[in-house]
Amino acid sequence: MNHPSSSSPSSTTLTESNPQNQTLTLIPGLPYDLSALILAFLPYPYHQKLKSICKSWKHFFSSRFLHSIRHKHIPNSRLSHLLCIFPQDPSVSSPYIFDPKNLAWCNLPLMPCNPHVYGLCNFASVAHNSHLYVLGGSLFDTRSFPLDRPSPSRSSYRYDFVDQKWVCLPPMLSPRGSFACVAIPNTDRIVVAGGGSRHTMFGAAGSRMSSVEMYDIGRNEWVALDGLPRFRAGCVGFMAGNGEGHDEFWVMGGYGESRTILGVFPVDEYYRDAAVMRFDSDGVGKWHAVGDMWEEGERRQLGRIAVVEDVNGGYPEIFMLDKNDIFRYNMTSNRWFNETTLPKRVLDESAVGFVALNGELHVMASHNGAGSVENRRLRRHKRSTSLYLQIYHPGKRTWRTLITTPPFQQPLDFKTTVMCTIRF
Structure with missing residues (x-):
C-alpha cells in the first residue's frame, strides 16, 4: 500500500529513516510515519501483547525504529520510568518489568x-x-x-x-x-x-x-x-x-x-x-x-536506600527507610533527618521494598507476606499476591497509595528480591 506524501519535517524524517517500511500499514487510513509515532508512545509493558495484533505491528514493536522514534521525540524527563524486578534466580525465574503509571506488567526472557x-x-x-x-x-x-x-x-x-x-x-x-x-x-x-x-x-x-x-x-x-x-x-x-x-x-x-x-x-x-x-x-x-x-x-x-535524581544533573536526594520512618540524608552535616512516617505501618520492615520512581518514593509490601500492611480489609485477601504501595512525593510532602496484582503467583520476598529502575 502506498502512503500519501507529507510535507511535514517530522513525517519526512521518520519515513526516510526507515525506508523499508514505507509499504507497510500500521493503522488503516493513516500514513506510516504518523501511525509509527502514535504507537511509539504506548507503554512498554503492552508491547509484547500488541505484537499479536498483526504482522506489521509485530515487525514494528520488534524493530530498532521504534526505539529511535522514542529517543528522538520523547525528552529524557518524559521517558517511562520502569521498575525491573528479579523475584528469584533470573536463570530459573523470569524477571519482570512494572510500569507504575499504567499499573502494567510484563516479563522478560530467562x-x-x-x-x-x-x-x-x-x-x-x-x-x-x-x-x-x-x-x-x-x-x-x-x-x-x-x-x-x-x-x-x-x-x-x-x-x-x-x-x-x-x-x-x-x-x-x-x-x-x-x-x-x-x-x-x-x-x-x-x-x-x-x-x-x-x-x-x-x-x-x-x-x-x-x-x-x-x-x-x-x-x-x-x-x-x-x-x-x-x-x-x-x-x-x-x-x-x-x-x-x-x-x-x-x-x-x-x-x-x-x-x-x-x-x-x-x-x-x-x-x-x-x-x-x-x-x-x-x-x-x-x-x-x-x-x-x-x-x-x-x-x-x-536501612534501605532510595535515590531521587536531580533532573538538572545536580546532587540527588538520598532517602533511607528505617523501620516505619523515612529519613533524608544531609551531605553538609553528614546526618540523617526524619522526613516522614509511613501512613500504614508494616509488620516486618525487612520484608519491604523501597525504590525511587518518577521522583517519588515507593514503599512496597505484599498483602499476605511477612511485610503485610496492618489493614483488616486487606487481610481478607489472604491468598492474594497483590502489592500494596505507599508512595511519597518529597517535593509536595504528600502520600498516596495504590494496589497492583503482579503476574506471578508467589508473593515477593523483598529480603531477597533484586530491583533496579530503567528509563525507557
Whole structure:
C-alpha cells in the first residue's frame, strides 16, 4: 500500500529513516510515519501483547525504529520510568518489568542457564540506556566443595531491550556478591565496589573484599580501580553530581569483620560511615572517607536506600527507610533527618521494598507476606499476591497509595528480591 506524501519535517524524517517500511500499514487510513509515532508512545509493558495484533505491528514493536522514534521525540524527563524486578534466580525465574503509571506488567526472557550453578542471589542489576545488566552474585556450584557453601560469582550478563535477548559479557576481575554497583551518568561505564560471597541462607558466613573495578561498555572490558579503604560487603552505591561534570561514587553502609557471640554465633559488624570516589574529565580520583552518619545506639545498620535524581544533573536526594520512618540524608552535616512516617505501618520492615520512581518514593509490601500492611480489609485477601504501595512525593510532602496484582503467583520476598529502575 502506498502512503500519501507529507510535507511535514517530522513525517519526512521518520519515513526516510526507515525506508523499508514505507509499504507497510500500521493503522488503516493513516500514513506510516504518523501511525509509527502514535504507537511509539504506548507503554512498554503492552508491547509484547500488541505484537499479536498483526504482522506489521509485530515487525514494528520488534524493530530498532521504534526505539529511535522514542529517543528522538520523547525528552529524557518524559521517558517511562520502569521498575525491573528479579523475584528469584533470573536463570530459573523470569524477571519482570512494572510500569507504575499504567499499573502494567510484563516479563522478560530467562537469563542463560549454567548447568553447574544454581541459587543465584545477592547479584546486582543496573540499567544503562536500553540495556539491563546482571552482575555477580552468590550461588552454589556443583563443581566446588563443600557443596552446601555459597561461592561468589564473576558472571556478567546484559539484556538488550531492542534485540530482546541476553548476552554473556566478559566476567568481572573478582567474584563478588552483595556489593555496591552503579552506572556513571553520561558515560559508558559501570562501577562495582566491595562485596564477598554472602548468601541469604548463611547469616554472617562468607568473605569480604575491598576491590573495585569498572566495566568499559565501549571496550567491553573490566578495569581495576583503587580499592575501598577497608573491606565492605552488603553496601549500597549511588552517583552524586554537581551539574559541572564532577561525579562522585558514594559507597554507604555494609559490614566488614564479624564477631561471635559465646564464641559460636557469628554477628556482622555494620559500618556507620561512607567512602567517596570522584570521577571527572581528568580521570578517576582517590577514595576519601566520610565519617559516621549516626551516633552509637541510634540504629544498628543502614536501612534501605532510595535515590531521587536531580533532573538538572545536580546532587540527588538520598532517602533511607528505617523501620516505619523515612529519613533524608544531609551531605553538609553528614546526618540523617526524619522526613516522614509511613501512613500504614508494616509488620516486618525487612520484608519491604523501597525504590525511587518518577521522583517519588515507593514503599512496597505484599498483602499476605511477612511485610503485610496492618489493614483488616486487606487481610481478607489472604491468598492474594497483590502489592500494596505507599508512595511519597518529597517535593509536595504528600502520600498516596495504590494496589497492583503482579503476574506471578508467589508473593515477593523483598529480603531477597533484586530491583533496579530503567528509563525507557
